Amino acid sequence: MIRVSVIGAKGRMGQHVVAAVRNAKYMELALTIDAGEDITAITPENTDVAVEFSVPSASLENVRALVKSGVHVVVGTTGWTEEKMDIVRADLKEHPGLSVFIAPNFAISTVLAEYFAAQAAKYFESAEIVELHHPDKVDAPSGTALHTAHALAAARQAAGMPNIPDNTQTDGGSRGQVVDGIHVHAVRLRGLNAHEEILFGNAGEQLVIRADSFDRTSFMPGVLLAVRKAGTRAGLSVGLDQYLDL
Template sequence: MNPIKVAVTGAGGRMGREVVKMVLQDEQLKLVAAVSPSAGPVDAGTLVGLQACGVTVMPDLETALSNAKADVLVDFTVPHAVYEITRTAIQHGVRPVIGTTGFTPEQMKELDELCRSQGIGGLIAPNFSIGAILMMKFAAQASKYMPHVEIIEYHGDQKLDAPSGTSIKTAELISEVRQELRQGNPNEKETIEGARGGYYDGFRIHSVRLPGVFAQQEVIFGGYGQTLKIRHDSYDRAGYMPGVNVAVKKVMTYTGLIYGFEHVMD
């Protein structure tokens, strides 16, 4: 069986380097392109501390995809660029596996239609951590029985979006099984704007941004005389790679755009 040919955007970033390393270390995958506006020209293997692999990091995605004939594109870049990156990949017949957040529902609908017209699959996932997906699933289950809930998510101070894509996805999963319930005192008043966090379907999402923090999230449920906390902590970017590896292989097997890694987990 021929290896899956993989292109990586954001190859010079911290997540992108982990993806390059993962691809180079899996015999079922073959790195055919690496894109970064600022990291090259350098061999992608050398960039991530491995042996040279013969793939030079390029600054331009269009050129890289035209030359590489990739099957899958993995993207961990920035919210303001990811829509165009994803659209470009699909137009080249390359299946997108996207770990960057920032898509609107309208954009995802358009990208799904574009995938289907090309006869390829695609995946947008706010989180590829298997532990984080389980946290979301457990939270959705708990909300059926304890509907009073709040989410607190923690990331480093350089994260661009708030709340995180993971917390939004968690909120969406909760809202699928929990009717909207406006929590707290009906006469509640914020003396400092934003103190109660962002409002979502009656409950709140709180975003903490501090140096020294990597990625954590806890979902807190309150009931009469008790609370329940479901928490997930990520300590290293390598922890996302088993999920990315699964996604790259699964995206070859279906047509259309899927939102959420939980839909392709084994």
């Protein structure tokens, strides 16, 4: 039986995580923590894995506190940078065997889309990303889109591909944020949930890879998979693809 505590349990994602844990086999809900409550109540005596779905401004300190307590952590909060992850890596050196897992996205469809896109990236001259979310999302571009852009850029670099052609004059215009040479566009529209398109182009042809999450329940199989895998890979891990048979 895996004892799971949830940070941000009353949030939009946290509520779904609480329900998923309660309904999952071989898991039990330990503690639920929200803003203003004492995260140090979560300890190895009552929790095996903590699932952290708070806000970007609080996530780093939450994770550091959980690592200090000696609890495995699964993180779904976005807004993580390499600098923040380096801080966690340093903390983990003092806790060998402990794991922190960060997922830019828990939707298996999106993880597969990124994987397929990385395979396609080395065959197309042009590539761009469009991510579409509800207007309550606080970060833009999404962590998923940033992660995808880095994956595309790495695949292109490994294949020795030239820079993506773009002669646009951007004075007074918009071409989206450039991430490792990949243009990333963010749409915020009421009625959307979480969606990503990766577009590839060659002369005379186009490939579009799209993943759609219509409801937050789509993230729960990935969350539960990460909880079950917690502790199997010590240190900091990023991306659900590491737990899929790809």
